[in-house]
Amino acid sequence: MLSIRARNILLVSALTLLVILVGTSAAYIAMFYGLQKQEATQLEQDASLIDEAYRNGLSGRQPGGLEVDVYDQKSGERIYPSDVPALTLSDLNQTSESVLRRSYAGRNYVIVLQPTEFAGAPLLLAVRKDITYLQNVARDALTVLAGVVLGMLIISIAAVYVVTRTALAPLVDVSRQTRAINENNLKPIEYQGADDELGLLVGTLNRTLNRLGEAIHQQKILLAEASHELRTPLTAISGYLRRAEREVPEEQKQYIRDAARVAESMTRLVNDLLQLSRGEIQQSYTPHFIELEEQLQEVSRDFPGLEVQTSGLLEMIGDPERLMQVWRNLVSNAARAAGDIEKVHIQATRTGDLLRVEVVDRGPGISDEEKEKIFQKFYRGKHSGSSGLGLTIVAQIVRMHQGNIQVLDTPGGGATFSVELPALEEE
Structure with missing residues (x-):
């Protein structure tokens, strides 16, 4: 079983790690999708500007990192050639979704469809922007966040260990002294801390140890006094039995010998009890x-x-x-x-x-x-x-x-x- 100190360190570290992971994950997701949404919104604005330009008779590619494809709105055929794969008629008919996301040649694009007219003909503008850099930024940000999480975790574990070790030091010392308590060592527990819960507990334990020590002392006194009181009559009984053994008829001597043997055993027991009152028995062998x-x-x-x-x-x-x-x-x-x-x-x-x-x-x-x-x-x-x-x-x-x-x-x-x-x- 883990100690209180170890359990506290693990618990606080786990909670700290959970908070860090949840916070950084939420920040990463919010940042990544926020950038994508911002790019899509900006692309829609750029598509409106290009639509206006085409309606005013302008043509050609537009600056600012944007690429424009022009499709016949009815047939879906691309009017200007391009090295990027053309959208399908199914893609062009997705009126419910004005922003498309496609990947070509390892690059990621956001495409906005914008209906327009040129020289009276209905056209469909596909304004495309390369957002591969967003994934690169997100990947770099994730690496940085992972490093931050690891660093914060190490720092938090070290801080929790130091704080827990300092806070639990009095409890560890009291536990060490308590383990040394036995019937031969009833020394009060030394505690110099505040009168908190631990101080109250130590005070209660010390009072209990004092009462226990007094009870054991009284037991030893009673045992010693009883042993002294019993030795005299047992010695007299043994003497009477030895004299009786010499005087009784032979057929009755066995009973006297059995009684004398029991009396001698009782005398030895009383001597053992007397030694026990002074400590452990030092038995002769x-x-x-x-x-x-x-x-x-x-x-x-x-x-x-x-x-x-x-x-x-x-x-x-x-x-x-x-x-x-x-x-x-x-x-x-x-x-x-x-x-x-x-x-x-x-x-x-x-x-x-x-x-x-x-x-x-x-x-x-x-x-x-x-x-x-x-x-x-x-x-x-x-x-x-x-x-x-x-x-x-x-x-x-x-x-x-x-x-x-x-x-x-x-x-x-x-x-x-x-x-x-x-x-x-x-x-």
């Missing part, structure tokens, strides 16, 4: 050999009723705690959207060098507009019911594992979060 099928089965124990389907050799290198954050977050979001954990299931397969894990739900689904924003920080979808940080952390963890995550439509309704991770090479 401790790689281990992972049996993805076993890990997904652990997730199913945390969410009773969750079905897990796996196929192929699902082995990889990664941070197990971080990946558990991914699966728990995706499953909890899917269960919240679907309203029932039994409407959610996990499918894990291996395709070549990739492991694909799909968390599928039968909920209301996600619109195309939300799909483009769902992994953005603080974005909350219509059915999320969350703070808008979980999927941001999930996307960062997946990228940390050199993987990819996307959201798709579930056939028949719902949403599918598809995670692709590099698989461990088979020996």
Whole structure:
């Protein structure tokens, strides 16, 4: 798409060219036909004078660039010989048109027919004048006009460009500064122009940026305070669970270990949120050999009723705690959207060098507009019911594992979060 400056230049230049072409064309046509009409009128006057001269008994060719042929009015025969082709009887009988135009030997003539008498005999005078010079003058005039049009067009385009560039310079500068605005750069737009429409627009944008910056600052403060408040009870819960694991019977220790694992995951999540309040998450990464099928089965124990389907050799290198954050977050979001954990299931397969894990739900689904924003920080979808940080952390963890995550439509309704991770090479 063309810029505003380019569109203005093209529009004004086109209008200028149209005005120039219409004006010069009208002037050319008026000049050419005006000259022809003037020549015909003058020729009619000259024919009247010659008629008068013949009636008074004069004969011969007349000066002034005129040539006279004499025809018998009845037979149409030319009386005096001439090197110019004679008119036909049909031409001589055109009483409705007294001015004829003919071309001979590359020359253009205007001929006026004038009835007269000589010695009592009815004659017809054909007064002829060479007007070839008029075409030459018109052709030269057209060349001059074309040069004038081209020169005016070049000058007008240059003038329009200079004027448009000067007039739109503040708008271009504001547009450049606006493109640089993002969540990490909310600096007000600098504008030194008049308080016109652009000045009012810049003022409105700056006020909006100030309010947005304050809102983001308040979000970060709330996030930091909430994270600090949650760390203490989670630390205490982890301590109680470790002590309980030592004291309970062996058959109950698995439940304590599962609860401790969830508490540790929550503690890590709270730490991530605290870092997120200060900027981007600086996640630790401790790689281990992972049996993805076993890990997904652990997730199913945390969410009773969750079905897990796996196929192929699902082995990889990664941070197990971080990946558990991914699966728990995706499953909890899917269960919240679907309203029932039994409407959610996990499918894990291996395709070549990739492991694909799909968390599928039968909920209301996600619109195309939300799909483009769902992994953005603080974005909350219509059915999320969350703070808008979980999927941001999930996307960062997946990228940390050199993987990819996307959201798709579930056939028949719902949403599918598809995670692709590099698989461990088979020996």
